[in-house]
Amino acid sequence: MKNRTWLALLLVLAIVVAACGGDGGESTTTEGEPSATTAPSDGPGTTGGESGTTMAPGESTGYTELDQALAGEFEGTTVEVWAQWLPESVEAANFTAALEPFFEATGIEVNFQPTPDYETALQVAVDGGNAPDLAQIAQPGKMHQYADAGSLVALDFFNAEKLEAEMVPAFFELGHYNDSLYGVYYKTDVKSIVWYPVQGFADNGYEVPTTWDELIALSDQIVADGNGNPWCISIESQEADGWVATDWMEDILLRTAPEEIYNQWISHEIPFNHPEVLEAADYMSDIWFTEDYAYGGSTYINATWIGETQDPMFAEGGPQCWMQKQAAWIGGFWGANRDFIAENPEAPSSEWPIVPGEDVDFFYFPTIEEDFGTPVLGAADMFVMFNDRPEVRALLEWLATPEAAQGWIEAGGFLSPLTTVPADWYTYPNDGLSEMVQNATTVGFDASDLMPAEVGAGTFWSGMIDWVAAEGENTEEVFQQIEDSWPG
Amino acid sequence: MQAMTSEQMGPKIIRSLLVVVITFAALWFGLGFLSDPVAFQGMPPTVSKLIQAAIAIILGVAGIWALFYAGNSIIEALPARATDLLRPYLFVLPAIAVVGLYLIYPTVGTVVTSFTDVPEGEGFFYNYEQAFTSPEVILNLRNNLIWLIIAPAIAVVIGLIFAGMVDRIRLESLAKSFVFMPLAISFVGAAVIWKFVYAWKPEGQEQIGILNAIWVWIGGFLVDWGILAEVEPIAWLQAIPINTFALIAIMVWLQVGFAMVVLSAAIKGVPSELTEAARIDGASERQIFFRITIPSIKGSLLVVYTTIAIAVLKVFDIIFVTTGGNFDTSVVAVRMYQEMFRFRNFGQATTMAVILLVAVIPIMVVNIRNLRRQGIGA
Numbered sequence: 001m002k003n004r005t006w007l008a009l010l011l012v013l014a015i016v017v018a019a020c021g022g023d024g025g026e027s028t029t030t031e032g033e034p035s036a037t038t039a040p041s042d043g044p045g046t047t048g049g050e051s052g053t054t055m056a057p058g059e060s061t062g063y064t065e066l067d068q069a070l071a072g073e074f075e076g077t078t079v080e081v082w083a084q085w086l087p088e089s090v091e092a093a094n095f096t097a098a099l100e101p102f103f104e105a106t107g108i109e110v111n112f113q114p115t116p117d118y119e120t121a122l123q124v125a126v127d128g129g130n131a132p133d134l135a136q137i138a139q140p141g142k143m144h145q146y147a148d149a150g151s152l153v154a155l156d157f158f159n160a161e162k163l164e165a166e167m168v169p170a171f172f173e174l175g176h177y178n179d180s181l182y183g184v185y186y187k188t189d190v191k192s193i194v195w196y197p198v199q200g201f202a203d204n205g206y207e208v209p210t211t212w213d214e215l216i217a218l219s220d221q222i223v224a225d226g227n228g229n230p231w232c233i234s235i236e237s238q239e240a241d242g243w244v245a246t247d248w249m250e251d252i253l254l255r256t257a258p259e260e261i262y263n264q265w266i267s268h269e270i271p272f273n274h275p276e277v278l279e280a281a282d283y284m285s286d287i288w289f290t291e292d293y294a295y296g297g298s299t300y301i302n303a304t305w306i307g308e309t310q311d312p313m314f315a316e317g318g319p320q321c322w323m324q325k326q327a328a329w330i331g332g333f334w335g336a337n338r339d340f341i342a343e344n345p346e347a348p349s350s351e352w353p354i355v356p357g358e359d360v361d362f363f364y365f366p367t368i369e370e371d372f373g374t375p376v377l378g379a380a381d382m383f384v385m386f387n388d389r390p391e392v393r394a395l396l397e398w399l400a401t402p403e404a405a406q407g408w409i410e411a412g413g414f415l416s417p418l419t420t421v422p423a424d425w426y427t428y429p430n431d432g433l434s435e436m437v438q439n440a441t442t443v444g445f446d447a448s449d450l451m452p453a454e455v456g457a458g459t460f461w462s463g464m465i466d467w468v469a470a471e472g473e474n475t476e477e478v479f480q481q482i483e484d485s486w487p488g
Numbered sequence: 489m490q491a492m493t494s495e496q497m498g499p500k501i502i503r504s505l506l507v508v509v510i511t512f513a514a515l516w517f518g519l520g521f522l523s524d525p526v527a528f529q530g531m532p533p534t535v536s537k538l539i540q541a542a543i544a545i546i547l548g549v550a551g552i553w554a555l556f557y558a559g560n561s562i563i564e565a566l567p568a569r570a571t572d573l574l575r576p577y578l579f580v581l582p583a584i585a586v587v588g589l590y591l592i593y594p595t596v597g598t599v600v601t602s603f604t605d606v607p608e609g610e611g612f613f614y615n616y617e618q619a620f621t622s623p624e625v626i627l628n629l630r631n632n633l634i635w636l637i638i639a640p641a642i643a644v645v646i647g648l649i650f651a652g653m654v655d656r657i658r659l660e661s662l663a664k665s666f667v668f669m670p671l672a673i674s675f676v677g678a679a680v681i682w683k684f685v686y687a688w689k690p691e692g693q694e695q696i697g698i699l700n701a702i703w704v705w706i707g708g709f710l711v712d713w714g715i716l717a718e719v720e721p722i723a724w725l726q727a728i729p730i731n732t733f734a735l736i737a738i739m740v741w742l743q744v745g746f747a748m749v750v751l752s753a754a755i756k757g758v759p760s761e762l763t764e765a766a767r768i769d770g771a772s773e774r775q776i777f778f779r780i781t782i783p784s785i786k787g788s789l790l791v792v793y794t795t796i797a798i799a800v801l802k803v804f805d806i807i808f809v810t811t812g813g814n815f816d817t818s819v820v821a822v823r824m825y826q827e828m829f830r831f832r833n834f835g836q837a838t839t840m841a842v843i844l845l846v847a848v849i850p851i852m853v854v855n856i857r858n859l860r861r862q863g864i865g866a
Contacts, residue, residue: 076530111533120829145832241812296690299723302815303688312693454831465814469726481623487833488607 061401062162069394075107077391082125083136083381084118090332090413093345098407102398108391117239126151131386134396137183138381139449140174141456146384147177153385154180157393163400170443171417175382183382184400185417187408190433191327191446192251192376193362195310200319208363212255215366216286219293222322229295231287232313232321234304235464242461244306245468246448247377248288248325253280254375254444255368262442266450268486273479281475283368289472295321298471307333314354325365327379328429329413331356349412349428357428364436373441379449380417452487459485504561511554518547595845598838605835615839625823625840632819632847635736635803640796643740644789647747651755652777654748664752668745675742679809682738686724686810695721728816735817738806743799747792754788755781787862794855801848820844 060067068074081099085091092114099110113132115121119142125131131151137143146152158181164172167185175183196208204225209215219230235244253262257276264270265277288294294301295312307330312320314335324330332341336353349356367374383399385392398404402421408414409425415434426434437443448456463482467474521527522543528536556578563574606614619625654663670678687697695701700721707719724734758781766776782789804821807813813822824840827833 078529078533123829123832239808239812241814299688299726300690303723303726452831454833457830458826462814469728469815485624 061397063159063394063397063400064157065390065393066397066401069106069108069391069398072107074391074394076109077389078109078111079134079389079392079395080111080113080132081134081136081383081395082113082115082118082122082132084138085114085136086116087114088345089114090341090345091329094408094411094413097411098404101403101407102395106391106394106398108395110395126386133387133389133392134383134385134399136186136381137384138379139453139456140177140183140382140445141450141453143183143382143384144177147180147182151386152182153388154182155184155385155396156180158184158397166400166418166420168417168419168437168443170445171380174380174445183384184396185380185382186399186404188378188380188415188417188437189327189329190376190378190415190436191247191325192365192436193325193328193429193433194365195313195324195326195330195360195362196322197313197319198359198361200322206322209366210363211366212283212368219287219290219323223292227318227322228312228320229292230322231294232310232324233288233294234301234306234309235468236302236304237306240457240461242464243448244309244326245464246456246460247446248284249277249280249464250444250447251325251365251377252283252368253277253447254377254442255365255372256280256283258372259375259442259444262444262447266447268451272455272483272486273476278475278479281479285472285475288468298468301468302465307338311335313360328356328362328433331360331429332413334360362429362432374439375442375444376436376440377444377446378437379446454487455482455485500565501562504558504565507554507558507561511551511558514554515547515551518543518551522547598841598845601834602838602842605838615835618836619839619843624818625820627816628818628820628823629843631732631817632801634732635739635800635819636797638733639736639739639743639800640793642736643743643796644747644751644793646740646744647792648751648782648789650744650748651752652781654752655755664748667748670742671745673742675803675805676809678738678742679806682734682741682806683725683810686734688721688723688726691720697721697724699724725811725817726815731811731815731817735806735810738810739800739803743796747796750788750792751785754785758784787858790858791855794851794858797851798848798855801844801851820847 061070083092083095085095092112095114096112099112102108103110122132122135126146126149137146143152147154160181163181163184171185171188175181175185177183196206200206201208204222204227206218206221207214209218222228222230233244235242237243250262253265253276256279261270261274261276265272265274270276288301289298296304306326309326310321310324310330310333313322313324331337331349331352331354334352334354340353341347344351354360364374383396385396400418402416402418402425405414405416405418405421406425409416409421409430410427412427412430415430415437423431423434448460450456451460459482463478466481467478470478522540528540531539559578560575563571563578566574602615603612606612650663650667654660654667657663673681684696685698686700687695688700689695689697695704704719704721707716710716711719722730725731762780762784763776766780771779802821803819804825807817807819807822808825811817813819813826820840820843824837824844827840828837
């Protein structure tokens with residue numbers, strides 16, 4: 001009897017400890033299906049020749065480890081990559097597909113984990129010593145935090161001269177911190193565009209506005225015609241509620257103030273509620289809070305999820321709202337496209353129920369003050385490195401080549417920060433967008449991403465929400481509160 | 489147990505020390521092997537994970553057994569009186585160590601961080617000064633207070649009413665399980681469900697939220713009868729201050745079942761002699777309920793109330809999922825999460841944690857005292 005009690009006690013304790021021990025060791029890597037990204041279903045050689053890549057073994061790419069990898073030196077190794085693109089999203093599928101040539105050419109398996117609640121998950125993994133080898137980061141500020149904490153590998157091995165020659169200068173610079181290269185930009189977005197229903201515009205004789213005055217005139221015209229409301233706007237986005245509004249602010253500020261003001265606003269050399277910024281807010285409220293301009297008013301703006309903002313544009317019986325300022329990814333969320341893509345993630349956009357470029361097209365968010373030219377507001381994703389192994393270096397180097405972008409460019413929804421990507425790879429709408437980048441007098445990086453997180457992902461977002469809730473009545477108060485919340 | 493001579497003790501101690509050394513060496517190398525990044529390279533991920541898991545389990549089970557065996561053999565080697573004296577500690581110590589490592593150490597660390605993680609040149613109380621002068625934190629505290637006053641009270645009252653009524657119907661267990669069911673749903677799940685209940689669509693569109701669907705439908709009649717001029721759907725989660733109460737309703741929905749079950753059991757425990765005697769004396773049912781039943785279950789009422797109050801103070805999921813803390817609905821726990829994971833502001837985050845901790849302690853004390861009085865606790 002006594003012995004049995006002993007044994008029982010021991011067993012219970014053992015189970016408890018084993019459970020604890022097991023947790024620490026392996027919990028972070030069990031989710032997801034590691035094989036999903038690497039299934040080499042079509043054997044090597046079947047997709048080799050067609051793409052015209054320069055990845056033939058023996059020919060130097062200019063990157064040391066990548067050359068070694070292409071020579072097969074790291075075959076059979078695995079690299080773990082995390083990114084914020086949600087599991088089963090179009091982005092995750094495209095990235096997975098884009099990685100396939102790397103596996104075929106080098107034999108290095110890339111274990112790509114699309115991760116929900118990404119920023120928290122990454123932070124927890126890094127803090128717990130389980131950081132992935134490579135991780136995508138959208139906010140330069142986050143990269144600075146990880147670099148300050150000593151979590152990141154400085155990319156001293158990288159052929160920086162080659163990268164500088166092949167990348168848009170602004171992105172090369174943004175990858176640096178404290179004079180070291182930490183991030184390699186892979187993907188960019190242009191946000192300065194406005195979508196409109198093509199047939200609806202034609203039926204009503206509406207023309208694409210090219211100046212701010214024309215934009216306002218068109219808005220008035222739509223209201224006067226009794227065609228519903230000119231604008232589809234909403235900002236509800238769960239954890240990141242409010243970012244659509246900050247994008248608007250930034251895009252307008254780039255158009256109403258010199259670039260220096262924009263940069264000083266980001267670095268807080270001028271107060272957050274500088275008169276130039278308040279002026280931009282006034283321009284913004286001319287569209288957001290003018291009566292009958294925004295569909296559903298301020299409640300709709302605050303209560304509607306950003307993926308559904310534009311639903312009234314596709315209402316039966318004609319558009320109820322006519323213009324939406326949003327980056328190109330929104331096409332996947334138009335009305336019937338949402339369900340269609342969920343069922344047919346592989347289908348090209350020309351097969352979608354609502355075809356970008358035919359049913360809905362975009363125009364450049366117009367210039368406001370001529371002096372400031374034609375700026376564009378952009379966002380971008382970089383990859384940073386947490387674990388330094390040769391095969392990890394090779395993958396990072398490969399991600400800086402046009403080949404890494406080709407698959408996704410052809411699938412659509414992708415702009416590369418590389419200048420070496422052939423222009424004829426792009427299809428609609430990215431041909432137009434990359435042209436916009438080239439014509440841009442200024443490329444403004446998303447300001448809220450560059451501000452301290454307390455502001456850029458905190459009070460700036462919540463301030464915009466309060467501003468909308470008060471229908472723009474409390475502009476000075478809101479911007480003063482954001483200014484007061486600036487840390488330090 | 490026989491007394492041992494000193495000659496017998498010597499080799500025994502050496503033997504048990506040897507067991508200890510071997511056990512520690514095995515654990516040391518085993519754990520080192522597990523955390524070695526190179527050891528499992530080249531295997532398919534699934535295989536390497538399975539092998540790692542197998543080793544971890546073997547190491548955990550056998551290691552613990554070996555540790556206890558080693559510890560016990562050392563104690564056995566000691567004189568009999570010492571053995572009896574020390575053996576309980578052998579079993580208690582690991583538990584204390586685990587609690588200390590996973591509960592006390594982080595708590596102390598949190599408190600220390602809240603005082604020391606301050607900008608250079610600032611005093612120990614910087615974070616607390618910041619917190620109690622920030623309008624946002626004041627708002628969060630106010631919301632916590634509203635939750636604390638309203639949620640437990642309503643949950644207990646409704647639970648009590650249910651418990652009292654359900655006691656007299658035939659389908660008691662069926663009725664109870666319906667009220668009890670929400671308790672099985674996670675806070676996040678409940679928040680998602682209620683986000684749909686509260687969903688808002690602009691006027692003229694189909695209302696997918698049941699609350700607005702009902703409101704617009706009833707409102708239609710009110711307009712027809714001339715009682716209301718027009719009816720608009722209500723943005724339950726965006727409209728201040730309705731939204732905070734809408735969120736509290738979720739918490740009440742979740743906790744009523746718990747209150748009902750505990751109170752129902754307590755009511756059944758009230759001796760029928762008492763109620764019958766009262767009835768014979770001519771007391772009405774209402775008098776019996778308020779004068780006899782409630783005083784008899786006072787202890788259970790207090791336990792239920794304090795338990796729900798603690799859950800309410802810690803509320804996070806419901807608010808985070810539905811409004812993300814916007815529209816004046818944020819509470820201290822949501823702020824703590826934001827400071828910690830979004831702003832990486834450890835000083836402020838730990839300060840929020842300490843504020844919550846301090847707020848929970850008095851309720852815990854009341855709860856534990858009450859349990860002791862009832863003889864449930866130690």
